[in-house]
Amino acid sequence: MPVDLSPPLKEELLPVHGVSLGIAKAGIKRPDRRDLLVIQLEEHAQIAGVFTQNRFCAAPVAVAKAHLSGPLPIRALVINTGNANAGTGQDGLDHAEATCAALAKLLDCQPQQILPFSTGVIMEPLPVDRIIEHLPVAVADLSPDNWFAAAHAIMTTDTVAKSVSRQVVVDGVAVTITGMAKGSGMIHPNMATMLGFIATDANISQILLRSLVKMVADCSFNCITVDGDTSTNDALILIATGQAGHAPISDADHPDFGRLRTVIMEIAVLLAQMIVRDGEGATKFITIKVEKGRTREECNKAAFAIAHSPLVKTAFFASDPNLGRILAAIGYAGIDDLDVAHVHLYLGDVLVAENGGRATSYREEDGQRIMRSSEITMRVVLNRGEAAATIWTCDLSYDYVKINAEYRS
Amino acid sequence: MPVDLSPPLKEELLPVHGVSLGIAKAGIKRPDRRDLLVIQLEEHAQIAGVFTQNRFCAAPVAVAKAHLSGPLPIRALVINTGNANAGTGQDGLDHAEATCAALAKLLDCQPQQILPFSTGVIMEPLPVDRIIEHLPVAVADLSPDNWFAAAHAIMTTDTVAKSVSRQVVVDGVAVTITGMAKGSGMIHPNMATMLGFIATDANISQILLRSLVKMVADCSFNCITVDGDTSTNDALILIATGQAGHAPISDADHPDFGRLRTVIMEIAVLLAQMIVRDGEGATKFITIKVEKGRTREECNKAAFAIAHSPLVKTAFFASDPNLGRILAAIGYAGIDDLDVAHVHLYLGDVLVAENGGRATSYREEDGQRIMRSSEITMRVVLNRGEAAATIWTCDLSYDYVKINAEYRS
Numbered sequence: 001m002p003v004d005l006s007p008p009l010k011e012e013l014l015p016v017h018g019v020s021l022g023i024a025k026a027g028i029k030r031p032d033r034r035d036l037l038v039i040q041l042e043e044h045a046q047i048a049g050v051f052t053q054n055r056f057c058a059a060p061v062a063v064a065k066a067h068l069s070g071p072l073p074i075r076a077l078v079i080n081t082g083n084a085n086a087g088t089g090q091d092g093l094d095h096a097e098a099t100c101a102a103l104a105k106l107l108d109c110q111p112q113q114i115l116p117f118s119t120g121v122i123m124e125p126l127p128v129d130r131i132i133e134h135l136p137v138a139v140a141d142l143s144p145d146n147w148f149a150a151a152h153a154i155m156t157t158d159t160v161a162k163s164v165s166r167q168v169v170v171d172g173v174a175v176t177i178t179g180m181a182k183g184s185g186m187i188h189p190n191m192a193t194m195l196g197f198i199a200t201d202a203n204i205s206q207i208l209l210r211s212l213v214k215m216v217a218d219c220s221f222n223c224i225t226v227d228g229d230t231s232t233n234d235a236l237i238l239i240a241t242g243q244a245g246h247a248p249i250s251d252a253d254h255p256d257f258g259r260l261r262t263v264i265m266e267i268a269v270l271l272a273q274m275i276v277r278d279g280e281g282a283t284k285f286i287t288i289k290v291e292k293g294r295t296r297e298e299c300n301k302a303a304f305a306i307a308h309s310p311l312v313k314t315a316f317f318a319s320d321p322n323l324g325r326i327l328a329a330i331g332y333a334g335i336d337d338l339d340v341a342h343v344h345l346y347l348g349d350v351l352v353a354e355n356g357g358r359a360t361s362y363r364e365e366d367g368q369r370i371m372r373s374s375e376i377t378m379r380v381v382l383n384r385g386e387a388a389a390t391i392w393t394c395d396l397s398y399d400y401v402k403i404n405a406e407y408r409s
Numbered sequence: 410m411p412v413d414l415s416p417p418l419k420e421e422l423l424p425v426h427g428v429s430l431g432i433a434k435a436g437i438k439r440p441d442r443r444d445l446l447v448i449q450l451e452e453h454a455q456i457a458g459v460f461t462q463n464r465f466c467a468a469p470v471a472v473a474k475a476h477l478s479g480p481l482p483i484r485a486l487v488i489n490t491g492n493a494n495a496g497t498g499q500d501g502l503d504h505a506e507a508t509c510a511a512l513a514k515l516l517d518c519q520p521q522q523i524l525p526f527s528t529g530v531i532m533e534p535l536p537v538d539r540i541i542e543h544l545p546v547a548v549a550d551l552s553p554d555n556w557f558a559a560a561h562a563i564m565t566t567d568t569v570a571k572s573v574s575r576q577v578v579v580d581g582v583a584v585t586i587t588g589m590a591k592g593s594g595m596i597h598p599n600m601a602t603m604l605g606f607i608a609t610d611a612n613i614s615q616i617l618l619r620s621l622v623k624m625v626a627d628c629s630f631n632c633i634t635v636d637g638d639t640s641t642n643d644a645l646i647l648i649a650t651g652q653a654g655h656a657p658i659s660d661a662d663h664p665d666f667g668r669l670r671t672v673i674m675e676i677a678v679l680l681a682q683m684i685v686r687d688g689e690g691a692t693k694f695i696t697i698k699v700e701k702g703r704t705r706e707e708c709n710k711a712a713f714a715i716a717h718s719p720l721v722k723t724a725f726f727a728s729d730p731n732l733g734r735i736l737a738a739i740g741y742a743g744i745d746d747l748d749v750a751h752v753h754l755y756l757g758d759v760l761v762a763e764n765g766g767r768a769t770s771y772r773e774e775d776g777q778r779i780m781r782s783s784e785i786t787m788r789v790v791l792n793r794g795e796a797a798a799t800i801w802t803c804d805l806s807y808d809y810v811k812i813n814a815e816y817r818s
Contacts, residue, residue, distance in 0.1 A: 055747045056740030056765070087736040089750070089766030122733020123767050310719070310805075311813055318814035324531020327496040331465030338464045341498075356465070357498025358532050396719075398810050404720055405727035 003285040003374050003394065005277035007160050008151065014165040014176045015144035017201040018042035018241025022141035023153045026134035028127055029082030029120060034153035036131060038103065038138040039077040039197065045241040047074045047115075048210040050217045052234035059085045059092030059126075060116040061233060063100065067112050075109045077237065078138075079117040079195065080131055081156055081182070084233050087123035095128040102132040106139045119156055119182060119195055119233050151180040154195055157403060158182050162274040168263045170256040171246035175202040177264055181221075181271040196221060196236040196271055202260055203242035205250035212261060213238040220268035223391045224276050225307045238264070276392045281399030284316050287377040291388045298335050299389035302380055305333035313396030316376065321367030323352050330380060338382070346379040347371070412694040412783050412803065414686035416569050417557065423574040423585045424553035426610040427451035427650025431550035432562045435543035437536055438491030438529060443562035445540060447512065447547040448486040448606065454650040456483045456524075457619040459626045461643035468494045468501030468535075469525040470642060472509065476521050484518045486646065487547075488526040488604065489540055490565055490591070493642050496532035504537040511541040515548045528565055528591060528604055528642050560589040563604055566812060567591050571683040577672045579665040580655035584611040586673055590630075590680040605630060605645040605680055611669055612651035614659035621670060622647040629677035632800045633685050634716045647673070685801045690808030693725050696786040700797045707744050708798035711789055714742035722805030725785065730776030732761050739789060747791070755788040756780070 019041060026036040041047070049068060051061050068074065078099055085092045100114035107114075118126065151163035163180035179198035204212070217236050242248065249257050277285050288306055293299035306312055309329040315322040326345060330338070345353040348370040352362050370376060428450060435445040450456070458477055460470050477483065487508055494501045509523035516523075527535065560572035572589035588607035613621070626645050651657065658666050686694050697715055699708035715721055718738040724731040735754060739747070754762040757779035761771050779785060 054737060054740035055742075055744065056736045056749050084733070087733045087762065087766050089764045092766060121731070122737060123762070124733075125767075310809070314810050314813035317810065320814065322530070324493070324496045324533075327465045328463060328531060331463035333464075335464065340465050353496065353532070355498045357496050357501060358534075396810060398807050400719070401723050401726065401805060401807050401810060404723035405729065 001283065002160050002278040003282050005160050005274055008148065008163045010148040012165060013147040013151075013163050014167065014178055015147070016176050016178050016199040016241060017144070017243035018045055019199045019239065020142040020144050021146035021150040022138040022143065023146060023149045024134040024137035024141065026080065026130045028080055028130060034149060035081045036134055036138050037079040037150050037153040038135065038142065039079070039150070040107065040142050041075055041239060042241055042243065043073070045074070045239055046204060046206045046209050047237065047239050048206070048213040049235055049237040050213055054234075056087055058118055058233040059088055059096045060118045061235065062093060063096040064115040064117065064235065067100070067115055070112050072110055072112045074115055075113040076103060076107055077115045077117060077197070078103050078135070079119075079154055081119050081154055083118060083120040083124055083126050084122045085118040085126040086233055088125060091125060095126040098128055099131055103135050103139075106135055115237070117195055117233070117235055119154065147178055147180060154180065154182040156182060157280055158278055160274070160278050162271055162278070164267055164270050166263045166267055168259055170202055170244070170249070170260050173244050173246040175200060175244045175246070175260065177202070177267055179267040179271050181275060183275040195233070196268070197239070198237070198264060198267055199239040199241065200260075200264065201241045201244040203244060203246055203248045204240040205248060208250055208252060209238055209240055211252070212264065216265055216268045219265060220272040224272045225304060225391065225393050273392055276394050279394035280403045281397040281401070282394035283374065283397055284395040285375050286316060286393050286395065287390065288380070288393065289377065289388065289390045290380045290382065292385055293382045293387045293389070294385035296387045296389050299382070299387050300391070301335060302330050302333040302382065303389050303391045305329040306378070306380070307391055307393035310396055316371065316395035317397045319368070319371040321347070321364060321371045323347065323367060326378070327353060339384070342383040344381040344383065346381070348377060410692065411569050411687040412691050414569050414683055417560065417572045419557040421574060422556040422560075422572050423576065423587055424556070425585050425587050425608040425650060426553070426652035427454055428608045428648065429551040429553050430555035430559040431547040431552070432555060432558045433543040433546035433550065435489065435539045437489055437539060443558060444490045445543055445547050446488040446559050446562040447544065447551065448488070448559070449516065449551050450484055450648060451650055451652065452482070454483070454648055455613060455615045455618050456646060456648050457615070457622040458644055458646040459622055463643075465496055467527055467642040468497055468505045469527045470644060471502060472505040473524040473526065473644065476509070476524055479521050481519055481521045483524055484522040485512060485516055486524045486526060486606070487512050487544070488563055490528050490563055492527060492529040492533055492535050493531045494527040494535040495642055497534060500534060504535040507537050508540055512544050512548075515544055524646070526604055526642070526644055528563065556587055556589060563589065563591040565591060566689055567687055569683070569687050571680055571687070573676055573679050575672045575676055577668055579611055579653070579658070579669050582653050582655040584609060584653045584655070584669065586611070586676055588676040588680050590684060592684040604642070605677070606648070607646070607673060607676055608648040608650065609669075609673065610650045610653040612653060612655055612657045613649040614657060617659055617661060618647055618649055620661070621673065625674055625677045628674055629681040633681045634713060634800065634802050682801055685803050688803035689812045690806040690810070691803035692783065692806055693804040694784050695725060695802050695804065696799065697789070697802065698786065698797065698799045699789045699791065701794055702791045702796045702798070703794035705796045705798050708791070708796050709800070710744060711739050711742040711791065712798050712800045714738045715787070715789070716800055716802035719805055725780065725804035726806045728777070728780040730756070730773060730780045732756065732776060735787070736762060748793070751792040753790040753792065755790070757786060
């Protein structure tokens, strides 16, 4: 059961000029489910991406990175769910290339103009024949109005499709941004942590788009964790088709770029939070703010130590304010010269710990009250600098174990 | 249900000359359970220890470290379960000191000659009055034959008491070594990861004992993980009473020291493995060997990335050879220049992966056969150097969540 997360409404997802989406049921893992998606881009669309840093990165990640850094403009993306095509060696690379070649033929472009993406089980051979066989169905289905179906076609253990749209005025012109993402397990930052696709019809230069996608990932998908496992297939892709009709933006100081960036960032943060809300077995959505650290890096260390602790996560699942476990996690986060006597811990608005121990004002019933809510914010004040970091995570429940013990069977 | 772990037999636990143990029921967390232990050492006993590196280290850890580095010889240890006296600020330190002072008075020595240890819930005030009230009961109970009861008195969520004895001939004299440990959750290395006490009547110099305890910890308790949570209270203590009657050993090159060290190490490894076998909710005992790495550090990185992955651990719980999850964990272990095409993965004697993907000889039923066993050895061959590391861990089951969601209630 996702935490305070509803599926998107079809009519809320706005088409983006220059982006068409087509879906097919290729029977990749199971019969009769949408599992194949083609996204076609009109000419002159700019595209940038960030990818997993996992050394066992999937074959499609390797191919997508190569095509993205090549000289030809990207014309389409092909995404399958049900099989990650990761840990598949040379065969996997051949299958990813073959998929690109087949789609290129259908779209009358070069294979290097296609980016492939896969998500699903690792170390199983990709059923490339079934994918190629169903690509014409997906191409025949191409339409700008297919974001809703597309968001469903990229799901794996997700229980809710994740997609959101916004509009903003740039240069006097209404610009649309629509994004979608998938992910609920094997979620850990430092590479986009899932599949995410955000498209806008704004006109943004390639160089600016490249720096933007990194900034967006760092403040959204790199700030979430479900289980600390870094996927082999993570990717975040940002597309700007330029079809909205305003003059190209190539400078971050452009008067309207800040607003556009803010909205793109907002969409990315919303999608990232949706992934946590739909985290495998999640019953609580937890925001961890670490403040007054010396560097953002050490704030992140403390935040992720808390977020990754199975003991903290199970205590949240139980609504048990066993808050010493949070102090323990801060203590082993790797901030070598941390003076714990200066650390303050707040749960919601309740001061829990100060002077190296339980705050004298702290009452168990106050902790209990906060722990029972499904949305919890925790604030750790290190009191040794001016840096801060915020991350989002969820609890660890029986259902996480159940989902992951039963995933393949 | 612990994995292939039986409780010790009382008659197998050999007394160590110069060590007496006394137990009391102080009602620290629950009434009518053994929760207070005093270990008295005869004069001239040498003692050395390693402690948690958690910055939120418990009050007794701070006090024990101070007393251990002081000028006076240590004459006794006092250990309570049911309350960690961690995250308790100045009050916690006062309580630990008061406990030492009370015991010192009973044993006619200085408070600085007592080492305090606590284990249990974090951030609750230590019920120091009840402890001091029951110390006379524990002192009246002091006897060299109490190892069995003592091993029970230090348990928290442990389901099985952990203690083992060995004898070895040193300098023509029979020397006894008996150890005990507690721990089953909040288990992660890099500080002894639990409470462990190993005593011998061998005659070993203080300097040699100090280097020995570090070496022993590194090869035993620092090689295990249950949940990656580093406790605030971890300690491993090594005692040598010198009562066996042989000439003092102060040189690691002494002809019999190697044998003695081997047996002490064996006891430490057995105790460490017992902690994993009794890991919270454990149904599988998993040995992870990483071989042919460039450094032991990078072998450890890969081993612990696998051991900490909730996805790997739940797959083991389900006996599901979803082995791509292991490749993914190796991939994000932080070995930056790892060429995954050279990595070989074996499960038991079965080659699972090579050339960056599934081995052509691999059959699912072979993986399934190994996964069903309760003792599993996994071997990762990095093929880039000559270093190796071995660690021990367990799976992640419903019961881990249950135990830790319900621990305080």
